[in-house]
Amino acid sequence: MSIESIDFHSLKAAYILDPTITYLNHGSFGACPKRVFLDYQQWQRKLEAEPVQFFEKNLQPAINRARVKLGEFINCNSDDLVYFPNPTTALNAVIRSLKLTPGDEILSTDHEYGALERTWKYYCRKTGARFIQRPVHLPYTSKKKMMADFLAGITPKTKVIFISEMTSMTAVIFPIKEICRNAEAAGIMTIVDGAHVPGHIELDLSEMRPDIYTGACHKWLSAPKGSSFLYVKRALQDQIDPLVISWGWESDFPGRSQFLDYHQWQGTRDMSAFFAVPAAIEFQNLHNWPEVRNRCHNLLVEARRRISNITGAETICPDSKSYFGQMASIRLPNADPIKVRTALFQEYKIEVPVFKWKDEIFIRVSIQAYNSENDVDKLIEALKRIVS
Ligand SMILES: Cc1ncc(COP(=O)(O)O)c(C=O)c1O
Structure with missing residues (x-):
């Protein structure tokens, strides 16, 4: 060989x-590669050298840059994405904001990530909605068949499609773009778990057109741990409540986007892992x-x-x-x-x-x-x- x-x-x-x-x-x-980790530590050192100046002056340009570079990498407007430590936290903000009522259905597969299955089950128990996990049988040999079987699970009660682009336990890729198109035509919201996707396979959100997408940067993009993102389509952003209510809710200094105000500013937290995402993108470009x-x-x-x-x-x-x-x-x-x-x-x-x-x-x-x-x-x- x-x-x-x-x-x-x-x-x-x-x-x-x-x-x-x-x-x-x-x-x-x-x-994490050494040079990416070094970049991460340099951000932390800069913060610790003068915390007040860092939080007041350096933080905003650094987080804007990290969003702009990631937005270019996954092809979406940088104002439509916000950093989170991990995909489960990002999707908890989304799922707990949904106005589900008894009988509403979430259509999903039986290949989903355990923490997110639990999140859906927890929230469905509270609201009376139903989490439907349609089986995708192995071997998985035809995307066409998978899609037809999966979409046959849509009913008049289906409010959301929740699906992984690349699954956790079985590590297979589902035809997300096509599923998003079908959902769009049926007026169903798509929430895509792309934890394994950034830096692993091509990701073009403008082409895919999901309503909501999360990805981890610390997996296949090799950024430092605790760097993930949430993308939300502009028209839906005002519907996502902050998971932690902080200064950005009824902000004294509102920015241009409620989405960013609500989710980005969480007081004294170390965002160095987010700031190092551009270094991780650069590492892939260099190699x-x-x-x-x-x-x-x-x-x-x-x-x-x-x-x-x-x-x-x-x-x-x-x-x-x-x-x-x-x-x-x-x-x-x-x-x-x-x-x-x-x-x-x-x-x-x-x-x-x-x-x-x-x-x-x-x-x-x-x-x-x-x-x-x-x-x-x-x-x-x-x-x-x-x-x-
Ligand atoms: C498919 C999938 N979704 C989401 C996650 C998110 O992981 P966590 O939020 O627990 O860090 C993972 C992690 O392995 C995953 O494989």
């Missing part, structure tokens, strides 16, 4: 990651990211094939960039997930999640810029010993 032309070793050295660990779990919490992505995906295609050869289990989606990116979940039939994960880490120093989802066991492999063929070889050799 020879997929290498990028110098994975120098890219590995660019990250803070412990070099003694074979790190194949970028998907859970990301991993020819389209090529990095390509190579990571191709390496993952090989890894998937080799793991399936060991187990004899069918893959869960086609070998195609439109079905998965740099993260893939692969079946490990009959394995004990805790034992396999523990053995991989303790005996082989391989960090990779192994878990039960529904009635099946999966290993979710992430390949990021710092991973090499050698990392995949190590995983395959370890799995051959552990699971066969």
Whole structure:
């Protein structure tokens, strides 16, 4: 196998990651390059050097710049996005603002992220609305069929479609643009969970036209932890209440946008992770990211094939960039997930999640810029010993 032309070793050295660990779990919490982390710490130092001057003078230009750079990256107006620490917090602000009434339906899938399933269930219990999780069966081999099955769940009571663009446990990509178009035509609000998308696959919000979208910058964009965003279509912004009421509500100095006033200014909080997002975007630009992505995906295609050869289990989606990116979940039939994960880490120093989802066991492999063929070889050799 020879997929290498990028110098994975120098890219590995660019990250803070412990070099003694074979790190194949970028998907859970990301991993930050040294120069991006340095930028983050420089913001923190600047703040601590003169807190009053920083909050009064430097904060506003820094947060504006961070929004403008991110807006350019995901192609939306920077006034239509606001930073949040993580997608669950961002969507809690949205979900708790919805005026749902008994019988209203939220149409979703059975592949959604656990914290957000809980948020919907909590809020539905309070309002009498229903959270409908339509199954997307595996293998997932046709986007057309997935979409038709999913949209068949729309009823006159459907008020919201909530769906991940890239799923957490199964790591597959759903046809979000097409779903947004159908929802738009039916007058249904779309709330898209794109936690894994920024920096991983192309994201163009103007082209996609969701009503509401959240993404994490600390995952595949490799920004510092606690940097995520919420995008809300202009016409809906006034409907989103602040999750924490602070100075921006009935502000003494209202800005040009109630959306920004409500959600952005939360008193004495450290926004350095947000300010470092432009450095994370620049890091990808400096390292020819389209090529990095390509190579990571191709390496993952090989890894998937080799793991399936060991187990004899069918893959869960086609070998195609439109079905998965740099993260893939692969079946490990009959394995004990805790034992396999523990053995991989303790005996082989391989960090990779192994878990039960529904009635099946999966290993979710992430390949990021710092991973090499050698990392995949190590995983395959370890799995051959552990699971066969
Ligand atoms: C699909 C998906 N949505 C949302 C999240 C948000 O994570 P959190 O808000 O818990 O940091 C994740 C994290 O892994 C995820 O995989």
